[in-house]
Amino acid sequence: MRFSERVLAMQSSPVRRLLPYAEEARAKGKKIYPLNIGQPDIKTPPSFLKAIKDFSTDVIAYATSQGDNALRDAMSAYYAGFDIPLKREDIIVTAGGSEALLFAFMAICDPDDEVLIPEPFYANYNAFGGSVNVKVVPITTKPEEGFHLPPRKEIEALITPRTRGILVSNPGNPTGTIYTREEMDMLADLALKHDLYIIADEVYREFVYDGLKYTSFGHLPKIEDRVIIVDSVSKRYSACGARIGCIACRNKEFMAQVLKLAQGRLCVPTLEQVGATALYSTPKSYLEEVNKEYQARRNTLYSALKQMPGVVCAEPKGAFYVMVKLPVDDAEKFIIWMLQNFDINGETMMAAAGEGFYATPGMGKQEFRLAYVLNNEDIVKAMNILKQGLEAYPGRVEAAVAR
Amino acid sequence: MRFSERVLAMQSSPVRRLLPYAEEARAKGKKIYPLNIGQPDIKTPPSFLKAIKDFSTDVIAYATSQGDNALRDAMSAYYAGFDIPLKREDIIVTAGGSEALLFAFMAICDPDDEVLIPEPFYANYNAFGGSVNVKVVPITTKPEEGFHLPPRKEIEALITPRTRGILVSNPGNPTGTIYTREEMDMLADLALKHDLYIIADEVYREFVYDGLKYTSFGHLPKIEDRVIIVDSVSKRYSACGARIGCIACRNKEFMAQVLKLAQGRLCVPTLEQVGATALYSTPKSYLEEVNKEYQARRNTLYSALKQMPGVVCAEPKGAFYVMVKLPVDDAEKFIIWMLQNFDINGETMMAAAGEGFYATPGMGKQEFRLAYVLNNEDIVKAMNILKQGLEAYPGRVEAAVAR
Numbered sequence: 001m002r003f004s005e006r007v008l009a010m011q012s013s014p015v016r017r018l019l020p021y022a023e024e025a026r027a028k029g030k031k032i033y034p035l036n037i038g039q040p041d042i043k044t045p046p047s048f049l050k051a052i053k054d055f056s057t058d059v060i061a062y063a064t065s066q067g068d069n070a071l072r073d074a075m076s077a078y079y080a081g082f083d084i085p086l087k088r089e090d091i092i093v094t095a096g097g098s099e100a101l102l103f104a105f106m107a108i109c110d111p112d113d114e115v116l117i118p119e120p121f122y123a124n125y126n127a128f129g130g131s132v133n134v135k136v137v138p139i140t141t142k143p144e145e146g147f148h149l150p151p152r153k154e155i156e157a158l159i160t161p162r163t164r165g166i167l168v169s170n171p172g173n174p175t176g177t178i179y180t181r182e183e184m185d186m187l188a189d190l191a192l193k194h195d196l197y198i199i200a201d202e203v204y205r206e207f208v209y210d211g212l213k214y215t216s217f218g219h220l221p222k223i224e225d226r227v228i229i230v231d232s233v234s235k236r237y238s239a240c241g242a243r244i245g246c247i248a249c250r251n252k253e254f255m256a257q258v259l260k261l262a263q264g265r266l267c268v269p270t271l272e273q274v275g276a277t278a279l280y281s282t283p284k285s286y287l288e289e290v291n292k293e294y295q296a297r298r299n300t301l302y303s304a305l306k307q308m309p310g311v312v313c314a315e316p317k318g319a320f321y322v323m324v325k326l327p328v329d330d331a332e333k334f335i336i337w338m339l340q341n342f343d344i345n346g347e348t349m350m351a352a353a354g355e356g357f358y359a360t361p362g363m364g365k366q367e368f369r370l371a372y373v374l375n376n377e378d379i380v381k382a383m384n385i386l387k388q389g390l391e392a393y394p395g396r397v398e399a400a401v402a403r
Numbered sequence: 404m405r406f407s408e409r410v411l412a413m414q415s416s417p418v419r420r421l422l423p424y425a426e427e428a429r430a431k432g433k434k435i436y437p438l439n440i441g442q443p444d445i446k447t448p449p450s451f452l453k454a455i456k457d458f459s460t461d462v463i464a465y466a467t468s469q470g471d472n473a474l475r476d477a478m479s480a481y482y483a484g485f486d487i488p489l490k491r492e493d494i495i496v497t498a499g500g501s502e503a504l505l506f507a508f509m510a511i512c513d514p515d516d517e518v519l520i521p522e523p524f525y526a527n528y529n530a531f532g533g534s535v536n537v538k539v540v541p542i543t544t545k546p547e548e549g550f551h552l553p554p555r556k557e558i559e560a561l562i563t564p565r566t567r568g569i570l571v572s573n574p575g576n577p578t579g580t581i582y583t584r585e586e587m588d589m590l591a592d593l594a595l596k597h598d599l600y601i602i603a604d605e606v607y608r609e610f611v612y613d614g615l616k617y618t619s620f621g622h623l624p625k626i627e628d629r630v631i632i633v634d635s636v637s638k639r640y641s642a643c644g645a646r647i648g649c650i651a652c653r654n655k656e657f658m659a660q661v662l663k664l665a666q667g668r669l670c671v672p673t674l675e676q677v678g679a680t681a682l683y684s685t686p687k688s689y690l691e692e693v694n695k696e697y698q699a700r701r702n703t704l705y706s707a708l709k710q711m712p713g714v715v716c717a718e719p720k721g722a723f724y725v726m727v728k729l730p731v732d733d734a735e736k737f738i739i740w741m742l743q744n745f746d747i748n749g750e751t752m753m754a755a756a757g758e759g760f761y762a763t764p765g766m767g768k769q770e771f772r773l774a775y776v777l778n779n780e781d782i783v784k785a786m787n788i789l790k791q792g793l794e795a796y797p798g799r800v801e802a803a804v805a806r
Contacts, residue, residue: 127667
């Protein structure tokens with residue numbers, strides 16, 4: 001039987017495709033520190049389950065396609081707290097940030113249209129792009145430069161008549177980079193000059209460290225008709241399995257187009273919306289505690305990485321990931337080797353292979369992504385395992401070579 | 404700002420786009436019998452909410468991309484009860500039947516590839532097709548022929564080198580038609596001869612009346628590697644707002660491709676899977692009761708329609724819809740007129756305009772779809788309102804004219 005070119009061209013998820021090796025290792029009794037997936041260990045606010053348990057209905061009926069008004073109002077109030085002016089009607093509830101991204105691509109791109117994305121990027125951007133025939137055009141950024149953007153000229157050179165938008169994750173997954181106001185203004189200027197959308201994936205909005213000031217693309221009024229905000233409760237409230245997010249934009253025509261897409265899939269689940277509405281009433285102290293915890297983890301992780309010979313990485317300033325360049329022949333091989341052949345007292349660690357976060361062929365081969373979603377103690381243990389694993393790995397090279 | 408051609412070409416949902424007129428009527432104090440949307444009034448089995456309320460976890464974490472094993476096993480056991488051989492690994496859990504359809508289109512079609520669909524069809528087939536640039540090629544069927552398929556020759560004439568599959572809803576939404584075994588064998592032969600997939604939307608599997616024997620496309624072993632079953636708990640267990648469905652196929656390569664799409668969107672919600680797993684343990688007596696209830700409603704509705712002068716419709720044999728050809732100039736105008744200008748003691752009724760269920764331009768203009776999802780008493784009232792509305796409508800024509 002034949003399959004579509006688009007699906008054949010899709011890669012398996014770099015975050016998930018090595019799971020069979022992990023299962024195999026676990027079956028042999030190994031304990032694995034899972035730094036491969038952005039699944040926080042932080043407790044979900046109990047209000048989520050409580051609201052659902054308090055909810056009662058005889059018929060689990062369709063919700064509205066745009067999402068419950070109570071939830072959209074809660075989201076709107078949340079944005080107001082960040083001085084981001086988004087009203088109920090500027091928001092459509094989606095099945096996680098994932099569906100928001102898919103809708104954004106579908107609404108602005110036809111097949112073979114292009115979207116610029118700084119690489120390394122969240123691997124599923126490629127998956128969504130490929131599944132709807134949008135061409136992802138990478139803006140290459142480097143660990144040595146903290147994954148900040150290249151000069152405007154280099155980005156502008158990538159813009160063609162088929163470019164429809166620029167997609168940025170800020171704070172960045174997998175880089176941990178926070179863009180400066182100057183970088184954001186530069187992208188905004190390019191968007192205005194070339195009539196592009198900015199798709200702003202801001203699901204890590206609260207995960208900003210070292211007292212840095214966070215700017216949302218929703219704060220730039222001159223591009224308010226072309227900023228599409230992609231958001232999610234997954235990381236903010238440690239509710240990845242709720243699959244509740246939103247797409248938000250102040251351009252009413254854009255939202256009318258997205259509504260058609262939303263109507264096609266009818267609605268997102270009723271109960272999850274009830275729970276998510278409650279999440280938005282979580283006291284700010286919860287988010288502050290979470291921020292403090294992640295900053296401590298980041299410190300633990302980064303100081304351990306800095307002490308490993310031949311390892312290159314930039315200090316992550318946000319989100320909860322770090323892209324690490326390793327002194328190895330092939331990071332994916334190294335990850336598999338760690339799962340199959342290395343342990344300390346029956347314990348090993350797991351990361352996500354770097355290549356899947358790049359669109360440029362061959363890039364990221366020496367890199368992996370760590371998600372610091374474990375507690376400090378476990379991170380210390382995992383970093384010790386990594387250090388000793390790197391020393392023992394037969395495919396070790398002298399130092400991370402230039403890409 | 405520019406939008407994609409694909410989204411601009413999408414129609415608003417024919418089921419949902421007239422809702423503003425209904426809201427307006429309600430705001431004026433009118434009561435509306437909503438026969439426009441397939442939202443059953445039947446109680447969801449309480450096991451759904453109970454299982455979720457009994458569920459407890461500290462972290463609402465990502466589920467696996469293919470879906471919980473417990474749910475997939477429950478689905479597999481359910482299929483075994485129908486003699487449809489589908490194992491756990493042949494099944495991926497989706498966000499309703501909607502996502503299953505989207506995945507099927509993405510996995511087998513590239514842009515401009517074609518899928519044949521008997522029309523009138525579930526309007527969202529057009530939405531899903533359009534959003535991923537799949538061309539929907541209609542196989543026209545007629546109310547006068549009970550919406551059964553035209554001769555093989557006519558269908559074969561529609562097959563081109565770009566045809567990738569045939570999508571059928573059986574029992575049919577919006578037609579209520581059950582295909583005969585001969586029709587199914589004919590489609591299977593065409594699929595084999597022309598190397599096509601059969602996408603079998605069987606979400607109404609239990610909704611078959613008059614003691615008719617139901618055959619699933621999963622019962623035809625000679626095409627087992629090319630049958631893609633789309634399914635959902637929405638109608639079966641009156642759980643539309645759960646958004647749990649599945650895509651199932653015995654072709655392992657096909658399922659491997661779909662898994663990549665599933666990994667892209669990470670997972671469906673954890674809690675809804677817990678609830679849906681419980682639904683599959685619902686005693687058969689529930690489904691038998693539901694079937695009996697819908698058959699009674701069908702009888703009430705159909706006998707009322709038969710007595711209305713100039714109205715043409717086929718007796719629906721399954722699902723819970725009927726496509727009705729009306730003696731009016733324009734069915735959508737008529738629906739709006741009913742909401743704005745007609746009532747009996749402050750009560751009126753609502754249907755879904757027929758044109759949106761056709762791909763052939765101009766077809767269905769005199770038709771609307773009724774969903775008999777209300778109790779018998781309400782259906783009697785709604786049909787009385789319809790009858791008198793048709794008599795009073797200024798755009799009435801002598802009889803439903805030939806299309």
